Each structure stands twice: as structure tokens, then as C-alpha cells.
Amino acid sequence: MKILVCISKSPDTTAKIAFTDNNTKFATAGVQWIINPYDEWYALVRAIELKEKDSSVVLHLVTVAGADTEPVIRKALALGGDEAIRVNADSQDSFYIASQIAEIARQGGYDLVFTGKETIDYNGSSVGGMVAELLSLPYVAQATHFELNGNTATITREIEGGEEVCEANTPVVVSCQKGMAEARIPNMRGIMAARTKPLKVVEPVAADSLTSIVNFELPPAKAGVKLIPADDPGELIRLLHEEAKVI
Amino acid sequence: MSVLIFIDQSEGHIKKASLEALCYGSKLAEQIGMQAEGIVLGSVQDDLPALGQYGVKKIHHVSDPQLDHLDAQVFTNVIAQAVQATGAKIIVFANNADGKTIAPRLSARLKAALVAGAIALPDAANGFVVKKSVFSGKAFANIALNTEIKIIALNANSFPAAASGNAKAEIIPFKATIDATKVKVISTNMVKGEVPLSEAEVVVSGGRGLKGPENWGMIEELAKLLGAATACSRPVADTHWRPHHEHVGQTGLAIAPNLYIAIGISGAIQHLAGVNRSKTIVVINKDPEAPFFKAADYGIVGDAFEVVPKIIEEVKKLKGVA
Numbered sequence A: 001m002k003i004l005v006c007i008s009k010s011p012d013t014t015a016k017i018a019f020t021d022n023n024t025k026f027a028t029a030g031v032q033w034i035i036n037p038y039d040e041w042y043a044l045v046r047a048i049e050l051k052e053k054d055s056s057v058v059l060h061l062v063t064v065a066g067a068d069t070e071p072v073i074r075k076a077l078a079l080g081g082d083e084a085i086r087v088n089a090d091s092q093d094s095f096y097i098a099s100q101i102a103e104i105a106r107q108g109g110y111d112l113v114f115t116g117k118e119t120i121d122y123n124g125s126s127v128g129g130m131v132a133e134l135l136s137l138p139y140v141a142q143a144t145h146f147e148l149n150g151n152t153a154t155i156t157r158e159i160e161g162g163e164e165v166c167e168a169n170t171p172v173v174v175s176c177q178k179g180m181a182e183a184r185i186p187n188m189r190g191i192m193a194a195r196t197k198p199l200k201v202v203e204p205v206a207a208d209s210l211t212s213i214v215n216f217e218l219p220p221a222k223a224g225v226k227l228i229p230a231d232d233p234g235e236l237i238r239l240l241h242e243e244a245k246v247i
Numbered sequence B: 001m002s003v004l005i006f007i008d009q010s011e012g013h014i015k016k017a018s019l020e021a022l023c024y025g026s027k028l029a030e031q032i033g034m035q036a037e038g039i040v041l042g043s044v045q046d047d048l049p050a051l052g053q054y055g056v057k058k059i060h061h062v063s064d065p066q067l068d069h070l071d072a073q074v075f076t077n078v079i080a081q082a083v084q085a086t087g088a089k090i091i092v093f094a095n096n097a098d099g100k101t102i103a104p105r106l107s108a109r110l111k112a113a114l115v116a117g118a119i120a121l122p123d124a125a126n127g128f129v130v131k132k133s134v135f136s137g138k139a140f141a142n143i144a145l146n147t148e149i150k151i152i153a154l155n156a157n158s159f160p161a162a163a164s165g166n167a168k169a170e171i172i173p174f175k176a177t178i179d180a181t182k183v184k185v186i187s188t189n190m191v192k193g194e195v196p197l198s199e200a201e202v203v204v205s206g207g208r209g210l211k212g213p214e215n216w217g218m219i220e221e222l223a224k225l226l227g228a229a230t231a232c233s234r235p236v237a238d239t240h241w242r243p244h245h246e247h248v249g250q251t252g253l254a255i256a257p258n259l260y261i262a263i264g265i266s267g268a269i270q271h272l273a274g275v276n277r278s279k280t281i282v283v284i285n286k287d288p289e290a291p292f293f294k295a296a297d298y299g300i301v302g303d304a305f306e307v308v309p310k311i312i313e314e315v316k317k318l319k320g321v322a
């Protein structure tokens, strides 16, 4: 049983969002990078749990990123996993990234490919589906539960107003979100072990980029809050009805 | 040449997000001189021709009941056939659970650029640039789609779904090759009687300030009166006061209702990230320094346990409920 978990980096959730170079680039100065929370808390931890249940499981991590991402991927290895592969390319196009991951997955012959639900910076929620299509594998997105029985996976996915339980045979690609697992923090032993785990660097294969970022914008500032006295909630309801027209 | 809009259905009913996608796609088609067409898969109970009110002229229907449940691989294959048959140049999805599952696959299949999370019509004058929400709603990016065929997945509540006139769409049965399903749906569990959070126009949300799950009665009552969905902050879901699917924010659901009422929530940056695209934000918090007030349109500084029951009475008066 071989599992591949896709790990991306994202700015810390408290990072100030600002742009440089005429609003064409994210201002990275002083930004703390973390493992994208969906990749860490749900995809990676669920894969580690599967490995803990069955020690024959081989768990690999893959990231498509420049060398500056290595501390992030080491942190992921400190949580668990046998080795990491970094595809040495810095791209923001989902199809380009998916093409690289698909190539790694093809070569490694994985039974399960886990991604996060989405990256919290780009919010594409796209890479997993693209990888699945490139590999002609079934895909379940936004999974909240994942159980494996032999080569049958039982997966719960979130849908509008409820959930759907489905079954698919491995190999399968799954994008993971809250519910899959409980977040963990790396322990000292894991951190020490991660230092010597293999982190392979491979060069990207030729692939197209289908999109490009023209520029970024910040939302217009709020006009400021209108405070209503606590003893006059009727005024709030009046404003919501007559001024904002939302009720 | 056409704009092809995927019409998403669940148990035979068209999803609200698809009505928004239909209006968006129709408007886009009008803007660039194309025809708006829809595609719907599986058995449908709703009145399909009536969707003409949302601007769509033709709807291709593949009624095979094998398509009643989503298998993204099978759906992608069918939609790809429809794209070819109709010569569609732009395909529009709602960026909901099904859209997020199918659109990326179709993008890889057709090598068609995808923007997921679009919030506005494209700027087609200079290339083809679509604005999308990034950094969990803290910023926007303008994305150029650099391929001949383009795919747009529209965020919920970004484009109004307004019916107009009484035009009927022409329903065209579409014959497609349908592969064997590899993802088999075992069961569907819907939360009955509640407005789905992702589709709600009004959301009433509670945080740790409410002290415990036993105090959610007033949140639910207010939500019911307003036809709203209920939501909560992350620690509230983490401590199981409320179900996980109600958790909004950077690591929960990102929502953009017309009205978001936050009660006893401090307004941490990760919470704001998931709700700050709401059109109107009301904050009720006993701490005048709570960061949420900076992101609010209306606020009441006060104790939720005193203020919310009074608000409920006022809403009852407005709605004429005894």
C-alpha cells in the first residue's frame, strides 16, 4: 500500500495580506510560511493514521515548490511519512502543478493520493481533481471521513446541506477537509527523525500553464460600524429592513 | 458558439447555486455575442423549461438515471461530449461541492483554463480576465484564462439569480456515452429542515461568548424567524457544541450571505476570512474592543443573553408573528 500526500505551503493565517510590484506579487517580506492547514491537519494526519494501523504502508509527500519551501516540508516529515519529493518549480497555475504531481504519482504507483480541500492562499480547490483526471482515477472532493477495507475505500463527502457516503476502489484521489482527522503537533522524536528522512529533489517535466495572474486587489475598506444602543434593538431591525434591505 | 452552463441538481431539484450560474452564464453570453445553453444530467423533477427565465435558451438533458449521483469521472466524460457537440467555448459551473469536483477534471480533460471562485463577469476586452477571491476572501486576484476553451466556477452569492419574463428554454435530449460508475453512492444524509449554510442569504452565527451548547436555542429561534442558516466559530465546533459543518472561517466554510449576524464571536482574523465577503455584517458582542466591530456594518455592544431575545421580539413584530 503506497500513499502520496500533496503538501503545499501557505502564509500563516495571521499574515498581513499586501502586494508589491504594482500589485502583481504577494508581499512575502516578514511572512511566516506554514503547511497549508488542510494538507497538514486532514490529508497528512489521516495518511499517518492509516500507516499507524498498517505498518506496511509506505507514505510519501510531494510538493511542487522552490527550495525555500524545504523547512515547511521538513515540518510535514516531522509529523510522519517516509520520504518527501520536491519538484523544483515555482508555479501558481493549478494545471502545471497537477501535471507535476501526476507525473510523480504515475512513477510511484500510489494506491491513494490525498490533497487538501484547497490552498488557503490561492483557494483553487482544483489540483486534486486535475491530478485525478490526468491519471484517469476516480476522485472524491471535500472528504470528511475516509476508511479503507482491503482495496475498497468508504468516503464521506460534504454536499450542500448534508453529506454523501460513497465507495470507490483504490487507486483513488481524495481531497480532504475537516472531519478526516484531528490536528497533531510534531513531537521531539519526529522532529529529530525528520532531519534524516530523504527529501528528494526532482526537476519538473514539461507542462503547460493555462492561467496567469494579472494582478491582485484588496477589498475596499469598510465605511465603519454604525453602533446601535443595546436597549434599542428595534433600531437595528429597522436599519436592516429599510437601509441595508437585507431582511 | 455557446456558453454552456452546468445545471447541478440533487434528488431531482435544481440547486440555487445553479440559478446563479445560469444568470451569470446568460449575461456573459449576451456580453460576448454567444448563446447561453445549459446541460443537466440525471432525472429531474423541477420544471426545466422554466429555467428560460434565467436567460438560458436551450437545455441539453441527459436523463439516464445512472447520472442521478455524481461520479466526477463519468460526469466529466459526458460534459466533454456536450462541449464538443455544442461547440461551447466557455463552460460555467457553480463553485459548490459538485462544481469543485467536476470543473478541475474537465479543465484537465479539455486543457481548458479554469478559474475557480469567480466573483464577477469576465473582462473580455483585454484578453479574458476573471476576478476571483483569494486568501480566503482577504483579497482578489485577476486571472487571465489563456486557452481557447475556458471554464469558470462561480462563487455562491456573487451574482444575483433573478428570474425575468416567462421565456421557456427548449429541452433537447442529449445522447452521450456513459461509462461505468466507479464511485458508488451508498447513502445521502441531508440535514432536514435547515437552510444549507453555503446557499443561505442570511446566517446567524454564534461563538464562544454563548458559553455552552444549551444556549443555542435563541440562535436557532432567530435563524428560523429570518429564514437563516446557523453557523459558528471554530472553537465552538471543535468542542462539539455545534456540528462541524457549521464551522465558518479560513479553515471552515467560506460564505458570502447578504446578512451575517455574529453573536459572541471575537472576530479573529481566521474567522473574518470566511465571512468578510458578506454584504452586511451585524456584530453583537459585550466587549466594545472586539476586533469584529472593525469589520461590521452594524453593531450592538451588549450582553447577547439580554440583546438577542429583544431582537427576536423586534423581528417577530416586523414579520407579524405573534
Ligand SMILES: Cc1cc2nc3c(=O)[nH]c(=O)nc-3n(C[C@H](O)[C@H](O)[C@H](O)COP(=O)(O)OP(=O)(O)OC[C@H]3O[C@@H](n4cnc5c(N)ncnc54)[C@H](O)[C@@H]3O)c2cc1C
Residues within 6 Å of the ligand: A013, A037, B206, B207, B208, B209, B210, B232, B233, B234, B235, B236, B247, B248, B249, B250, B251, B252, B263, B264, B265, B266, B267, B268, B269, B270, B271, B274, B284, B285, B286, B287, B290, B302, B303, B304, B305
Ligand atoms: C490556523 C488557524 C486557523 C483557524 N481557523 C479558524 C476558522 O476557520 N474559523 C474560526 O472561527 N476560527 C478559526 N481559528 C481560531 C481563531 O483564531 C479564534 O480562536 C476563534 O475564531 C475564536 O472564536 P470565538 O470568537 O468564538 O471565541 P473567543 O475568541 O473566545 O471570543 C468570544 C467573544 O464573545 C464575547 N462574549 C463573551 N460573553 C458574551 C456575552 N454574554 N454577550 C456577547 N458577547 C460575549 C467576548 O467579548 C469575545 O469577543 C483559527 C486559528 C488558527 C491558528
Ligand SMILES: Nc1ncnc2c1ncn2[C@@H]1O[C@H](COP(=O)(O)O)[C@@H](O)[C@H]1O
Residues within 6 Å of the ligand: A006, A007, A008, A009, A036, A038, A039, A043, A062, A063, A064, A065, A094, A097, A114, A115, A116, A117, A118, A119, A122, A123, A124, A125, A126, A127, A128
Ligand atoms: N504546489 C503544490 N505542491 C503540492 N501540492 C499542492 C500544491 N498546490 C496545491 N497542492 C495540493 O492541492 C490541494 C488543492 O490546492 P488548490 O487547488 O490550489 O486549492 C492543496 O490542498 C494541496 O494538497
